[in-house]
Amino acid sequence: MTSERLPFDQAEYDRRLLMTRMAMALAGLDALFVSDPANMQWLTGYDAWTFNHHQGAIILQDADPIWWGRQQDTQGAMHTVWMPEGCVIGYESDLVSSMERHPIEDLARHISGLGVQNLGIEMDSQHFSAKGFSVLLQVLPDVGFADATGMVNLQRAIKSAPEIAFMRKAAAISDSVMQGVMKYADVGMAKNQLVALAYRDAMQGVDDAWGDYPAMPPMLPSGSDPAAGLLTWSGSPLVAGEDMTFSFSGCYRRYHAPLCRTIFLGEVSDEKRRAEAALIESLDAGIAAATAGSKVGDVAKAFAGPLGHGDDNGNGFGGLIGIAYPPNMEDDVISLNADSEAVLEPNMTFHVCPTLSVSGASVGIGQSIRISEDGAAEVFGGVSPKFATK
Amino acid sequence: MTSERLPFDQAEYDRRLLMTRMAMALAGLDALFVSDPANMQWLTGYDAWTFNHHQGAIILQDADPIWWGRQQDTQGAMHTVWMPEGCVIGYESDLVSSMERHPIEDLARHISGLGVQNLGIEMDSQHFSAKGFSVLLQVLPDVGFADATGMVNLQRAIKSAPEIAFMRKAAAISDSVMQGVMKYADVGMAKNQLVALAYRDAMQGVDDAWGDYPAMPPMLPSGSDPAAGLLTWSGSPLVAGEDMTFSFSGCYRRYHAPLCRTIFLGEVSDEKRRAEAALIESLDAGIAAATAGSKVGDVAKAFAGPLGHGDDNGNGFGGLIGIAYPPNMEDDVISLNADSEAVLEPNMTFHVCPTLSVSGASVGIGQSIRISEDGAAEVFGGVSPKFATK
Structure with missing residues (x-):
């Protein structure tokens, strides 16, 4: 069925499938089981909060993808995928919490029925468990398995024009949220408010x-x-004289464009003003260096230069962005690290966020960018990167 | 360190550790690697948005738990766990996106250094990958591995008094949200609004x-x-004459108490009124039957009786609730299924949600409940279960 909920036209899905099949062929795979929900959505259109269960898409060289998941989720699948109804296969609900049988036994039966010889699996994805793999190995002793972690993620790295349009909408939401935060934040306000x-x-x-x-x-x-500790908020209040680093992403139809800004509740010390200048210089240098054809490692070094704290910014300057499901906002199949040999291509999209530690606190400024056909990267959104003060 | 962020006192963590060690001993394990973030938080206090990376807690019989995760998350760990700083171990950031080396190699080194002989792993958890397991098998050929999926989840099933107090706060938030939704919902309003x-x-x-x-x-x-399809919202408007089933949970310090209500935008047909009566009768019967000592399967049958559509309600009547991290709201280590042999104990907490399909649409009413010391289960929150009309 052609779902009325589908975000893109068929040509877009055909293109994605073709790219994936080429990558599979290069790796000698006649089938690929895609369990990462972002990859699954990119290939089939499927979009639902069911990724806490065993599910995935079986990608084949010569037939439509097969959606595979719980029986009670097949109705939602038929509402969101582009494939015909016959490509939606559910496993019985009593497998979900069974102690004796496992859902992956049902998957194995289908893989076997398809005559698959070499199956790619996203082995380091959060959505394919160690138990699932051991079941596959046991039930399908004659099938060859290969780790295909990141294979589809890499195909997703370069965005199409309709995808970029969605990301601009996400960026508009990010801007709106950040402008609001700069307006609402005040001394004494509880963080949850x-x-x-x-x-x-x-x-x-x-x-x-x-x-x-x-x-x-x-x-x-x-x-x-501890900014780097990724602790979430509590009911504690914003304190006069302190600064807050606010990171968030607007989301439009699963596409993201994260934004990070630092907001001061009071005067900005000279030390922090110097940090601000260095962070903006870092962004300017990195974004200017992020041209199509550049090596990612060189771009990371351009970001690092003005910061004077080594090449790595703790854990790199950012990762790929686009479709995302919790808990992963960024995709580290390409990370902006000094030792990366990857090469930038037009319409790759990244979140970049240089950070500095000043007197024990961390400050950062993050932008979402698109690699242009020529020249410096394009920055999504229009909120000034400068520190905001209240 | 005793973190100022710690939600409970040391006696509570000691109790949890003791229960877990007893379960480990019964299973012949001298160590357990806990990667489910809800289990990790329950045992150590750790609470941060880092569960998209390889991390976990190593539980031992005769020493404090060890927090293990990325180097850049150790600061956040030291702010949230009850163990001393020496029990927080980070792996280098360059392992995170390395193609040659894997973070679990670092874990294996520590497991080996501890002299572990039989290690339990949450093999069907989303937070321990097939790749991670294959690395462990390769690096530690002399260690015995056992699947410990659900072992800690089962210990968490019975809530302590301080946990119940947190769940009452979550229920108060759920009530506030639902009362608001009943007030705001209106014909023509976009769902995202x-x-x-x-x-x-x-x-x-x-x-x-x-x-x-x-x-x-x-x-x-x-x-x-397709209500059962777990499709999320869009910008489409609420339509006159239709009903909406709204499910949500308030959350206080990671504790949840979900709530589900059906709201009508217009008149309620006689057919739907009959469905409402059957759902309320189902809840009344099930909650009355949900007494300490009862078999879960019998309680599921009590819920099923008034619905007249078999024993299973699609996928059971609900699961355990308490601490939760995305994407799992409920814990199916005990599910309210007709074939469950589990026995209810006081202070187990569940979300129960009977549903009915009426003219192709699904309606449901969900409550969070606590198994009492005697008599019927206690219902959290006070919003009337009846259909709301606008």
């Missing part, structure tokens, strides 16, 4: 860009909170 | 119960949407 308004604005969206749930909640460390 | 207000109210919380992010976004199928 600020998060409440951020979520409201994110879900309200902007114009026809309705807000979808983001792959990650906002992060808003302040004062001497 | 309703979600925006629900998230705002959920994060604002109630009195001193500040809102934490829920393990699952709201679900609000309406009309003939």
Whole structure:
């Protein structure tokens, strides 16, 4: 069926399938089991909160993809995928919590029926368990297995024009949320109250860009909170004289464009002003260096130069962005690390976020960018990167 | 360190550790690697959005638990766990996206150094990958491995008094959100606008119960949407004459108490009134039967009786609730299924949600309940289970 919910036209899905099949052929695979929900959505259109269960898409060289999941989720699948109904296969609900039998036994039966010889599996994905793999090995002793972690993620790295259009909508939502946060944040305000308004604005969206749930909640460390520790908020208040780093992404139809800004509740010390200047210099240098054809490692070094704290920014300067489901906002199949040999191509999209530690607290400025056909990368959204003050 | 962020006192963590060690001993394990973030939080206090990376807690019989994760997350760990700093071990950041080396090699080195002979692993958890397991097998050929999926989840089933107090706060937030939704929902309102207000109210919380992010976004199928398909919202409007089933959970410090109600935008047909009566009768019968000492299967049958559509309600009547991280709201280590042999104990907590299909649309009413010391289960929250009309 051609679902009325499908975000893209058939040509877009055909293109994606073709790219994936080429990658499979290069790896000698006649079938690929895709369990990462972002990869599954990219290939089939499937979009539902069912990725806490065993499910996936079976990609074949010479037949339509097969959606495979719980029986009670097949109706939702038929509403969201582009393949005909016969390509939607459910396993019985009593397998879900059975102690004796496992859902992957049902998958194995289908794989066997398809005559698959070499099956790729996303072995390091969070959505294919060690138990599932041991069941496959046991039930299908004659099938060859290969680790295909990242194979589809790499195909997703370069965005099509309609995907970029979705990301611009996500960026408009990110801008709206960040402008709101800069307006609402105040000394004494409990952090959860600020998060409440951020979520409201994110879900309200902007114009026809309705807000979808983001792959990650906002992060808003302040004062001497361990920014890098990714602790979420509490009911504690914003404190005068402290600064807060607010990270969030608007989401439109699962596409993201994260944004990170630092907000001061009071005066900005000279030391922090120097940090601000260095961070903006880092962004300018990195974004100028992020041209099509450049080596990712060189771009990371360009970001690192003005910061003076080595090449790695703790854990690199960012990763690929686009479709995302919790808990993964960024895709590290290409990371902006100094030792990366990957090469930038037009319409790759990244979140870049240089950070600095100042007097024990971390400050950062993050932008979402698109690699252009020529020249410097394009920055999504229009909120000034400068520190905001209240 | 005793973190100021720790939700419970040391006696509570000691009790949890003792129960877990007893279960380990019964299974012949001298160590257990806990990677499910809800289990990890329950045992150590660790609470951060880092569960998209390889991490976990190593539980031993005769030494404090060890937090193991990325180097850059150790600061956040030291802020949230009860163990001393020496029990927090980070692996180098360059392992995170390395193609040649894997983080689990670092874990294996520690397991080996501890002299572990029989290690339990949550093999069917989303947070321990097939790749991770194959690395362990390769690096530790002399260690025995056992599947310990659900072992800690079962220990978590019975809640302590402080946990119940947290769940009451979560229930107060759920009530506040649902009352708001019943007030705001209106014909022509875009669903994302309703979600925006629900998230705002959920994060604002109630009195001193500040809102934490829920393990699952709201679900609000309406009309003939495939309710069981767990499709999330879009920008489409609420339609006159249709009904909407709204499911959501407030969250306080990772504890949940989900709630589900059906709201009519217009008149309720006689057919739907009969469905409402049957659902309420089902809840009354099931909750009355859910006494300590009862067999779960018998309770499921009590819920099923008034519905007249067999014993299983599609996929059972609900699961355990408590601590949860996305994407899992409920824990199916005990599910309210007709064939379950499990026995209810006081202070087990469940979300129960009988559903009925009426003219192709699904309606349901869900409550969070606590098994009492004697008599019927206690219902959390106070919103009337009846269909709401606008």
